[in-house]
Amino acid sequence: MFFGTKDTGPVADAVKSHWVDTRLPAWARPYARLARWERPIGWWLLLWPCCWSASLAAIAAEAPGPNPWHIALFLIGAVAMRGAGCTYNDLVDEDIDAQVERTRSRPIPAGQVSRSQAKIFLAAQALVGLLVLLQFNTFTILLGFASLLPVAIYPFMKRVTNWPQLFLGLAFSWGALMGWAAHFGSLSWTPLILYAGGICWTIGYDTIYAHQDKEDDALVGVKSTARLFGAWTKPAMLLLYTLATLLFALAAVLADAGPAAFAGIALGALHLLWQSIVLDIDDGDQCLKLFRSNTTYGWILFIGFVLDALIRWL
Template sequence: MSFKIFGTQDTGPVADAVKRHWVDTRLPPWARPYARLARWERPIGWWLLLWPCWWSAALAAIAAGSPWPNPWHLALFLIGAVAMRGAGCTFNDLVDEDIDARVERTRSRPIPAGQVSRGQAKLFMALQALVGAAVLVQFNLFTILLGLASLLVVAIYPFMKRFTNWPQLFLGFAFSWGALMGWAAAFGRLDWAPILLYAGGIAWTIGYDTIYAHQDKEDDAMVGVRSTARLFGAWTKPALALLYGLATVLFMLAAALVDAGPFAFAGLALGAVHLLWQIVVLDIDDPDQCLRLFRSNTTYGWIVFIGLCAEAVISAV
């Protein structure tokens, strides 16, 4: 097994990657497969990992009477989200090499396409994890231990699509963990507000990743991959209404527990309108539209975050 990094051959872009991205136009050929392993050309992944962290930090600011979330914490969460999302994607590709090779959208990914070896991918994953570790140790001990606990969920997620119709639930456990981290970083403990935020994040994640999974449902059925997209089928829209509705209610309860005012709830209400729009326009048989709607959750994240930050500013005046 070789752990050589340099000299990797770039045999072309990944089918589901963003075309003409800086990864393909600016990076040297040897670096492109690693960037694709980390999904650097698709920032939606680290945004979705980051939003619960930033929401939690903003919620903590409201609770503490601070005019804004801790900027140092926000910066650390941003770096950590990019690094750990990349490490997670690399781990997922290592686990799913056999599945990716049989799915049209993923068979050109770096590992099944032979652009990098498994040894090279493992080393790259370790380097990204080290960046994440360097970020984690900047926090208090409670937050460090909480962050380490998340690794168990991250490790089991890629295997869930083989055993359960609810792999999106386990993705929610992993991707919403930041809802606990932002609060813990501020207070060195957990309370009901971040726990409710975490639960709401899980429901939100199941919803948006169900939309994403509809891109692959035919291939998934052929190779035996399970998902909530296949489980819900024609009932996807009612299921999304329940999931997004539950997420909104839980987020509002979290805000209420910190005595948030109208700006926070206005942001959540506007965010709910955005989620409703996703449900109304969704065509589960249009893969391109499913991808666009999935990516639009970055907009949802901004709406909620701006509302919470505005509330922190007003409340501190």
Template sequence: MFFSTKDTGPVADAVKRHWVDTRLPASLRPYARLARWERPIGWWLLLWPCWWSAALAAIAAGNSWPNPWHLVLFFIGAVAMRGAGCTYNDLVDVDIDSKVERTRSRPIPAGQVTKFQAKVFLVLQALVGLAVLLQFNTFTIVLGIVSLVPVAIYPFMKRFTNWPQLFLGFAFSWGALMGWAAEFGSLSWSPILLYVGGICWTIGYDTIYAHQDKEDDALVGVKSTARLFGDRTKPALILLYSAATILFTISATLADAGPAAFAGIFLGIIHLGWQVIVLDIDDGDQCLKLFRSNTAYGWILFAGFVLDALVSG
């Protein structure tokens, strides 16, 4: 049966005492862990470029608020597609995950679900994402379908390049194009620059995340920017976060944003600067906390853009 699974306990780095482990029926918990429902940071990071783009589109269109329906759709889509992406990633990486301390307790290598069950669950999540996508205009639907290309190739990149975080950026920042396209049915330089800035931001935060696994990655031959940058991680983060901030600023300027939007970007760079200053690349627990703090960064930028729309709309 599809839901015939065994619950051997939570994933090693999962949030402790999460509702997934305390309230869901035992047969459903492995699927929730496949989708990373107990770790919402992933769908927040996928969602933020969508919401930023929708807010900038509202400013450009002279609206007082991002389209609420679009925000809801992006939220549902981010949760569904992040879950689908994680499930796909775990199917691709099962051999690697079984050799890494932090990931060997994931549902597939731990034997909580079979590969077939994971594939069925992947299809179900993808169908939810498709249902969301079909609510938008034709241009946005096509753009969303194209996004499957970077999503499909990302899990394989850690085997071939020191820059798998770049390919994660291609996939996770795609929403920077989607929010604008949903409003206008086209693209312009503002969302494109927002997208490129999002890629720089993604490389930065995922480099911090990857420092948790650098020893195991070296043993199994997995590549990452954490291993590439090594002791030069802080200078690299300064360059990446500075580039992201500059690109976000130009994007906001091209969207005809006002002072509130730029205030949000300024407060955001303070937050990113704090990450760089306190970072200890040899402290895995701290790396995880700093990685998760990017939810706060997303809120800072989004609040500035929304406030600007309210003031100028």
């Protein structure tokens, strides 16, 4: 599986001097880059809706906090499925990645990994995700399989719509349904509204991310909300982040959350407001920094929800 790879150096926008490039053997580095192991922001963004949903479920059930076993499973699953998703995306986008400055050094267009090797690696990561999914109740397992539809169609959307970030939101926010389902074995309005809020949040942060590539995207015909919004990106961000905040607050109301949860949402709203105000769409480095800061936002909401569950239980 792994033989025949060649390490021609890190991806252009990879984290410098990361353990992937300093600790892993040369044959393994292209696979780690395919899975974006040197960029944990991706699996954090996939994990947070799971954690928020599990925490709101704990509040609704008057439990002391989210199930630790579920959180551990979601973490493993997020790392595995984010890696699988990136590998799949790179297989689909090989022709586009080869034309974009930031992505042409990725393992497939750079020739570090063959398409056959990438497909085998994709299957291995998906198998890990499947083993994680099978630890949950039947309803959650079926719900997890349903998530494959938005995951499968997302890479093609940048070719046909100005709203590929919407489809990323459908895929990346799916955990908002999973955490609740894992606890209750069913869904209600609370996780559905949390899911809607997660979609708005995802469109916002990925619009920031997409501004790094807008010039190259225009040349190769790739569509995005960054290109769609253009100079109106800041007002669009304020609208999207406001909608996300209101929907998260409504989900908390429906879960019968208390002051700590709403304090977390309020502090998170200030963080999103900061992103919107300081954003410079022509500064690629700053766009990447603001995009990554959404890990902090995830922690703010999660801590508020967990504290609220603990306070209620005590």
